[in-house]
Structure formats: structure tokens, C-alpha cells
Amino acid sequence: MTRRISLLILVLATALLAGCGDGIVRRVSEPAISVQQLTVKADGQWSVDLRLQNYSSIPMRFDAIRMDVQVGDQAAGTLQAAPGLSVGPESADVFTVAFAPTSAGRIVVADALAGLRPLPYTLKGSVDATPQDAKARNFEVDTRNTLNPVPGLDGVLR
Numbered sequence: 001m002t003r004r005i006s007l008l009i010l011v012l013a014t015a016l017l018a019g020c021g022d023g024i025v026r027r028v029s030e031p032a033i034s035v036q037q038l039t040v041k042a043d044g045q046w047s048v049d050l051r052l053q054n055y056s057s058i059p060m061r062f063d064a065i066r067m068d069v070q071v072g073d074q075a076a077g078t079l080q081a082a083p084g085l086s087v088g089p090e091s092a093d094v095f096t097v098a099f100a101p102t103s104a105g106r107i108v109v110a111d112a113l114a115g116l117r118p119l120p121y122t123l124k125g126s127v128d129a130t131p132q133d134a135k136a137r138n139f140e141v142d143t144r145n146t147l148n149p150v151p152g153l154d155g156v157l158r
Contacts, residue, residue, distance in 0.1 A: 028131045029055035030139050031087075033065065033123060036094055038147055040113065040155035044106055046099040048079065054087040059132045061086045062095070067125035067141065069105070072112070076105025079123075112149065112157070119147045119157055 037049040054060045062083045069076040076099075083095040101109070112119040123143040130136040147157035 072108040074104040
């Protein structure tokens with residue numbers, strides 16, 4: 001009999017403790033950054049649409065980005081930006097950055113556009129981001145992906 005009472009008290013205590021939490025898991029995961037679109041302007045400069053992906057279960061503010069950009073097998077320069085953009089939990093947003101590429105980077109992109117060929121790229125660097133109600137953190141980013149020329153849109157890769 002006392003064993004049943006002990007078991008009943010244990011079950012009730014567990015149920016009460018489970019009811020005390022708010023049920024929200026605050027998980028902070030490393031964000032991801034990729035190029036959603038690269039547009040070559042008439043003056044040779046690039047407009048780069050960066051996709052900022054927040055995999056955390058809470059909102060995260062992207063404060064600063066510093067990435068070494070490589071297109072094909074050529075270094076294209078260092079991309080720096082301060083978006084100050086808050087991205088919701090498990091969501092993404094796009095931020096546009098003006099970018100002055102190296103001459104080698106311009107040639108590789110022009111060749112891919114002229115030949116209608118895919119363009120592999122690499123972003124390697126860091127992002128400073130602040131999870132909601134937490135301290136700012138620095139995350140390392142190493143992204144490898146491919147962009148393709150967009151039919152009908154001259155100078156645009158996605």
C-alpha cells in the first residue's frame with residue numbers, strides 16, 4: 001500500500017514539475033549565409049543579395065558580416081556589411097550588399113555569364129549575431145554553393 005502511495009506521489013510531483021516550464025526550448029544554432037542573387041552592374045560593381053538563415057528557435061539579430069568571397073577558383077575580395085537585421089526563429093531574410101570585386105573575380109563572373117555556365121562560389125569568414133535576450137556571439141561561416149545565370153536577365157546569377 002505504501003508503495004502505491006509513493007508511486008502516486010512521484011507521478012503527481014512529476015506532473016507538477018512538468019507544468020512549471022513554459023514549454024519553449026531556447027536553442028541557439030549556428031546561422032548560415034549564402035548568396036541568393038548576384039547582379040553585375042554596368043560599372044562592373046556587384047550587388048549581392050545575401051540570404052541570412054537563422055536556424056535557432058529564437059530570433060537573432062545579424063550585426064556584422066565579414067566574408068572572403070571566391071568565385072570559381074579566384075579570390076573576388078572581402079565582403080563586409082552591418083545589416084542590423086533581426087531574423088525570426090527558424091527563418092531567413094535577404095540583405096543586399098554593394099560589392100567591389102577584384103578584376104580576377106569580374107573576369108570569372110563575366111565568363112560564366114557569357115557562357116551561360118554555373119558558377120561555384122565560396123564564402124568564408126564570420127558573422128556577429130545576437131540571439132534574443134542573450135550576448136552577442138561570433139559564428140564562423142564556410143559556405144560552398146553554385147550560382148546559375150538567369151535566362152532573360154542579363155548580368156544576374158541565382
